[in-house]
Amino acid sequence: MTKATHYLVVTYPSWAHVRTQIALTNSLLQLNPDLHVTMLIPAKRSKAVALEMAQYDAVSGDRLRTIHYGTDEQVEVGGMWNPHGGFREECQAQLYPFTDAIVKRESMTDPITGEQVIPHDLPYDIIISDVTLIIWSNKVKQQVSELTGKAPRLINSCPYDSAFLLFFLPLNGDYHRRLALAADGAAGDSKKFQELAAEHILNNSDIKDDVPGLWPVHFYETCPVAKESMLNFGPMVARMIGLFHSYTDAFIVSWPKGLGEEAQADLDRHFKHVYQVGPQLPPVVRDEWSVEAKQGECKEYLDSSPERSVIYISFGSVLYAPSLDQIGTLLDVFEEIGSRYIIAEGNAPAEIKTMLRSRVGQGLDKGLFVTWAPQRAILSHKATKLFVTHGGSNSAMEAMLFKVPMIQWPSSR
Numbered sequence: 001m002t003k004a005t006h007y008l009v010v011t012y013p014s015w016a017h018v019r020t021q022i023a024l025t026n027s028l029l030q031l032n033p034d035l036h037v038t039m040l041i042p043a044k045r046s047k048a049v050a051l052e053m054a055q056y057d058a059v060s061g062d063r064l065r066t067i068h069y070g071t072d073e074q075v076e077v078g079g080m081w082n083p084h085g086g087f088r089e090e091c092q093a094q095l096y097p098f099t100d101a102i103v104k105r106e107s108m109t110d111p112i113t114g115e116q117v118i119p120h121d122l123p124y125d126i127i128i129s130d131v132t133l134i135i136w137s138n139k140v141k142q143q144v145s146e147l148t149g150k151a152p153r154l155i156n157s158c159p160y161d162s163a164f165l166l167f168f169l170p171l172n173g174d175y176h177r178r179l180a181l182a183a184d185g186a187a188g189d190s191k192k193f194q195e196l197a198a199e200h201i202l203n204n205s206d207i208k209d210d211v212p213g214l215w216p217v218h219f220y221e222t223c224p225v226a227k228e229s230m231l232n233f234g235p236m237v238a239r240m241i242g243l244f245h246s247y248t249d250a251f252i253v254s255w256p257k258g259l260g261e262e263a264q265a266d267l268d269r270h271f272k273h274v275y276q277v278g279p280q281l282p283p284v285v286r287d288e289w290s291v292e293a294k295q296g297e298c299k300e301y302l303d304s305s306p307e308r309s310v311i312y313i314s315f316g317s318v319l320y321a322p323s324l325d326q327i328g329t330l331l332d333v334f335e336e337i338g339s340r341y342i343i344a345e346g347n348a349p350a351e352i353k354t355m356l357r358s359r360v361g362q363g364l365d366k367g368l369f370v371t372w373a374p375q376r377a378i379l380s381h382k383a384t385k386l387f388v389t390h391g392g393s394n395s396a397m398e399a400m401l402f403k404v405p406m407i408q409w410p411s412s413r
Helices: 017-031 043-053 086-104 131-148 162-167 174-186 189-203 226-246 261-273 296-303 324-337 350-358 374-378 394-401
Strands: 005-010 034-043 064-069 126-130 155-160 250-253 275-276 310-314 340-342 366-370 382-390 406-409
Touching: 005 017, 005 406, 017 034, 017 043, 017 155, 017 394, 034 043, 034 086, 034 310, 043 064, 064 086, 086 131, 126 131, 126 261, 131 226, 174 189, 250 261, 261 275, 296 340, 296 350, 296 366, 296 374, 310 374, 324 350, 324 366, 374 382, 382 394, 394 406
Parallel strands: 005 034, 005 126, 034 064, 126 155, 155 250, 250 275, 310 340, 310 382, 340 366, 382 406
Antiparallel strands: none
């Protein structure tokens, strides 16, 4: 008889992150009939996760147990790229009350259902943790080791493409040398330090990151934050890289190995064992609307549009690429040329949400504004001709899957 195994899967609220772990978990359960999974799901995403789970074949028996953490009223404070922690720290704070029960595999109250839930009564063999929650997951690993005498393996999962991990590497080399030069020259003067750091780092075109298979990338292009945040962001990412080396046994990257093959050797050298196992997406079905029918207005809009006439615009759930002026200019152009388009709210700032609600679909504007978009269904529809996207890995994979051309507009804020 094959030995039953138990994985603890820890997910992060950003939709690209939690979605890839849902797909990975379902794949693992289908491949291994003796696998049991306890999955921690952010309450903030409980409804979306339930819809996503419905797209997969049911898992036999009681092998998948889900437990929500946090509340469904969480507010993202600065997003995951906040150099001072922001939402990442908030998520870990929401997990800490569950630590003891998770480690001891004891009953706890689910904050969404109100029911008593309990992890599988099997020792943890592996913890698959979202890359942003590595500190909490390592704490669980250590406490499990102290309790049982055996430490589970800690594997970090991330939804990024393979090159994104390699973009981090300059932070451990030339970046720190130049940061030290700025500190020496400033001699304790914080204003002078900012000026020198900008000169040595942010405005320096010599710092490049050579990623196999890609063109050389300047250092300031490797992080999707404003230049004024870069000096804070750099040390934070460098610290995370240090944690990877200290805590992580392996990486799972939700990116097709065929697209990241040239990067594999560098990935293994810098991040121990890296497994490229993407794309991690739900299976394609004949009628995508049958599984993503939440927004009937999108289907009605597309069904009434000529073939290859609609532009779909979405900038993801964490960052938002355009400024208020930029998105306003985009809508001006669409109105002038009479373009049909669907634009998703995403994580737009309040002033952009207000503007979108007041402008889209009004007067001569032919667009449709939605708070949530059934992306796969939109991309698979014959009326969709173009996808304007922030370039997230899920979005890129789905656009390629349905052969929709992309204009990528990465966030610079």
